Amino acid sequence: MASRADRLRHLLNWVNLSTPLGLGVAAAGGARVRRGPSRCYLADHYRWSFPVAGAFTVGDVVISRHDLDALRALRPGLLDHELAHSRQWAACLGLPFLPLYLASMGWSWLRTGDRAARSVFERRAGLERGGYVDVPTRPVGPVLAQGMRSLRAAVTGRRGLDAGATVGSGGQPRRGG
Template sequence: MATRAERGRHLLNWVNLSTPLGLTVAALGGARIRRGPSRCYLADHYRWSFPVAGAFTVGDVVVSRHDLDRLLAHRPGLLDHELTHSRQWAVCLGLPFLPLYLASMGWSWLRTGDRAARCVFERHAGLERGGYLDVPTRPLGPVLARGVRRVRDRARGRDRIPSAV
């Protein structure tokens, strides 16, 4: 029997259209879709190579290129991690989750060189349960200086490969 919170999350993710989007993505990717625990859907054998992840969640749909039964047997905390993302989709009211997640991933990469280590959504879902490492932060100044130099060099044409003479 689903809890009140699970029923609420499930309803919100249908109303905000994130679950229909997840089912569409899974179907277009050729995934096998079935009901899972906690009112979620499991979609495995997904054929597309994007996004790069062992599993990802859109609304109440947990999608993977792998066989989810085997994957979840080897990584028992993964489903809880993905269900946390399902709750995040509900809290963010659907599609606003995507730019918020991407911005947080960008911040994580800027701070650590890793897309998940400082992503607020991945940290909240449990880095280890999701198969991510906690990477220490790096000084922001040198990272930004390198970026500025790259932009400046491109603008000056220094990134071009010299033509053969």
Template sequence: MEQPEIGPGAATRVRTVANWINLSTPLGLLVATAGRCRLRRGPRGLWLAEGYRLGFPIAGAFTVGSVVITPGRFADLAVRLPRLLAHEERHATQWCAWLGLPMLPVYLVAMAWSWLRTGDRAAANAFEVHAGLADGGYRPGSHRQGSRR
């Protein structure tokens, strides 16, 4: 008997529920609240948090669970990076795949590895590569002069 495929709607629901259960979305909402963000529901099970005021992490946008957080406004980001939400949605799926909170230290190790190897926090970071470097506003293949790939 052939297994039915899970459609995009069902996959989104699974990710959304899993990120609540694994506590990554509640953590994302806590980070957004601490950063005094304006919160609203976004597409495909995401929460969008604008106006983040804490200085860390330094990023145009970052995702915790199913919460996408930016210090600016998503409308302004969409002009410069029209595929940014697709990139951040892939990070939401990564939070689900890593069962939530364990992703945080693993992501930090991947970022440190990328920095040591390339001088860039994203170029060799497996999470960023799989989320789509260009979609996230990163230059693919940016490596230190003389470093080995």
């Protein structure tokens, strides 16, 4: 029997349209959809390769390329982790969850080089239950500096080994640029 909190989450995710979106994503990806515990839907054998995850949740729909029963046997905390994401969809009122989650992934990558380790959504859902590991933070300054160097090289067309040398200059560095 679903708890009162499960029923409220389920209602909110229908009203904010995230569950219909999740069912649409599952159908478009050819997944087999069935009812799961806590009023969620389980959609397995999803055929698309994006996003890269053992499972992901849209509204109240837990989607996986794998057989979810087999995956849950290997990772017993996985469904609890995904149901936490379902609650996050409800708390974010549906679609605003997507840009917030992406921003959180970006922050995590910037701080650790890993998309999940410092994501507030993944941490609150339980890193270990989701199959993630905690990664120590790194200084942001060098990461931003390297990003700026890469951006400047892309904009000016100066990449790789030829950066700084002009064609026909005998390998001499460019002047003034």
